[in-house]
Amino acid sequence: MPSLFDSITLGAIDAPNRILMAPLTRGRATRDAVPTPIMAEYYAQRASAGLIISEATGISREGLGWPFAPGLWTDAQTEAWKPVTDAVHAAGGRIVAQLWHMGRQVHSSVIGQQPVSSSATRTEGQAHTFEGKQDFETARALHIDELPRLLDDYALATRNAIAAGFDGVQIHAANGYLIDQFLRDGANHRDDAYGGSAENRIRLLREVAERVASVAGADRTGVRLSPNGESQGVDDSDPHAVFLPAVRALSDIGIAYLELREPGPDGTFGRTDVPKLSPQIREAFAGPLILNSDYTTVNEAQAVIDSGVADAVSFGRTFLANPDLPERLKDGAPLNPGNPRTWYSQGAEGYTDYPTIDETAVAA
Numbered sequence: 107m108p109s110l111f112d113s114i115t116l117g118a119i120d121a122p123n124r125i126l127m128a129p130l131t132r133g134r135a136t137r138d139a140v141p142t143p144i145m146a147e148y149y150a151q152r153a154s155a156g157l158i159i160s161e162a163t164g165i166s167r168e169g170l171g172w173p174f175a176p177g178l179w180t181d182a183q184t185e186a187w188k189p190v191t192d193a194v195h196a197a198g199g200r201i202v203a204q205l206w207h208m209g210r211q212v213h214s215s216v217i218g219q220q221p222v223s224s225s226a227t228r229t230e231g232q233a234h235t236f237e238g239k240q241d242f243e244t245a246r247a248l249h250i251d252e253l254p255r256l257l258d259d260y261a262l263a264t265r266n267a268i269a270a271g272f273d274g275v276q277i278h279a280a281n282g283y284l285i286d287q288f289l290r291d292g293a294n295h296r297d298d299a300y301g302g303s304a305e306n307r308i309r310l311l312r313e314v315a316e317r318v319a320s321v322a323g324a325d326r327t328g329v330r331l332s333p334n335g336e337s338q339g340v341d342d343s344d345p346h347a348v349f350l351p352a353v354r355a356l357s358d359i360g361i362a363y364l365e366l367r368e369p370g371p372d373g374t375f376g377r378t379d380v381p382k383l384s385p386q387i388r389e390a391f392a393g394p395l396i397l398n399s400d401y402t403t404v405n406e407a408q409a410v411i412d413s414g415v416a417d418a419v420s421f422g423r424t425f426l427a428n429p430d431l432p433e434r435l436k437d438g439a440p441l442n443p444g445n446p447r448t449w450y451s452q453g454a455e456g457y458t459d460y461p462t463i464d465e466t467a468v469a470a
């Protein structure tokens with residue numbers, strides 16, 4: 107079995123190791139979702155990842171409700187990503203853009219219109235807004251005639267991502283956002299060609315993946331799914347029935363890789379008691395499979411590669427707090443603890459100031 111430190115080919119991308127950076131929303135863009143210079147510094151610091159998967163990035167105003175998250179639907183946003191991808195490449199790294207439509211997980215005060223979803227449903231709890239947290243609102247069901255426009259939005263964001271210098275894109279189909287709101291029957295109550303049977307519920311994911319692949323190339327298109335358990339109020343009564351055909355469809359398209367966020371019963375973030383689907387997904391998907399959630403040591407990550415289920419592992423909070431994570435794991439060096447208080451705060455604190463091993467040694 108390969109080592110975590112061996113290279114891997116992810117479609118058109120040659121990753122020098124199997125320690126990938128998971129997508130992490132950090133809220134350091136402008137109010138208009140334009141990337142800022144400090145984001146170039148942050149991502150370049152983490153260029154030793156086999157591959158950086160960017161923070162979730164809005165494909166449209168309709169789809170982006172997270173305050174100060176970046177977008178990829180305007181020329182200004184696209185231009186401002188260029189120094190970020192340049193900085194990562196100059197530091198020897200690779201970065202793909204995670205394409206995001208949040209569906210009903212937004213508030214009208216941020217997007218300027220009623221949220222949209224597969225059906226007229228509402229998430230329990232509160233949305234992040236520029237004015238603090240506010241109650242989620244009932245979404246408007248997207249009309250079937252609007253879906254071609256939605257696919258156009260994905261195509262535009264993909265074109266912009268490639269123009270901005272990204273090495274590819276990842277379709278965010280996980281965590282209870284729009285595509286997941288179509289996939290899972292707890293949120294999708296449609297009675298047209300996009301609802302009901304599993305085949306119908308995976309239709310949007312398949313069409314988005316085909317469209318994005320037609321722009322970026324299938325070998326530069328990745329997908330993230332969260333198949334096991336509830337996520338932000340979105341769940342399915344029979345995950346096998348929808349996720350295995352979904353994965354087969356993605357395999358047929360020939361996407362570059364599939365990433366799964368699948369916390370287990372002991373997950374510290376998004377725990378779920380549902381059995382992991384990854385062993386069956388491994389059988390159904392022909393390309394590289396990346397697993398995520400709660401991997402923090404070489405032994406844990408190597409074990410899932412040795413089991414034959416994963417080809418690589420993506421690290422979220424650990425990469426956030428350890429810019430030189432691959433080197434630290436290789437050397438068995440201690441890990442910096444993260445600070446959740448600064449996950450989404452503005453500015454450099456808890457963003458670009460986590461020390462590397464070398465900086466820690468100098469300070470000592």
Ligand SMILES: Cc1cc2nc3c(=O)[nH]c(=O)nc-3n(C[C@H](O)[C@H](O)[C@H](O)COP(=O)(O)O)c2cc1C
Pocket residue numbers: 128129130131132160161162204278280281330367375398399400401420421422423424449450
């Ligand atoms: C601060 C923060 C921001 C996150 N943002 C995103 C995101 O933009 N897109 C996404 O798919 N997942 C996001 N996640 C989930 C992570 O990618 C990852 O699945 C989760 O942190 C579990 O992995 P870990 O145990 O390695 O941290 C976020 C998690 C955290 C803690």
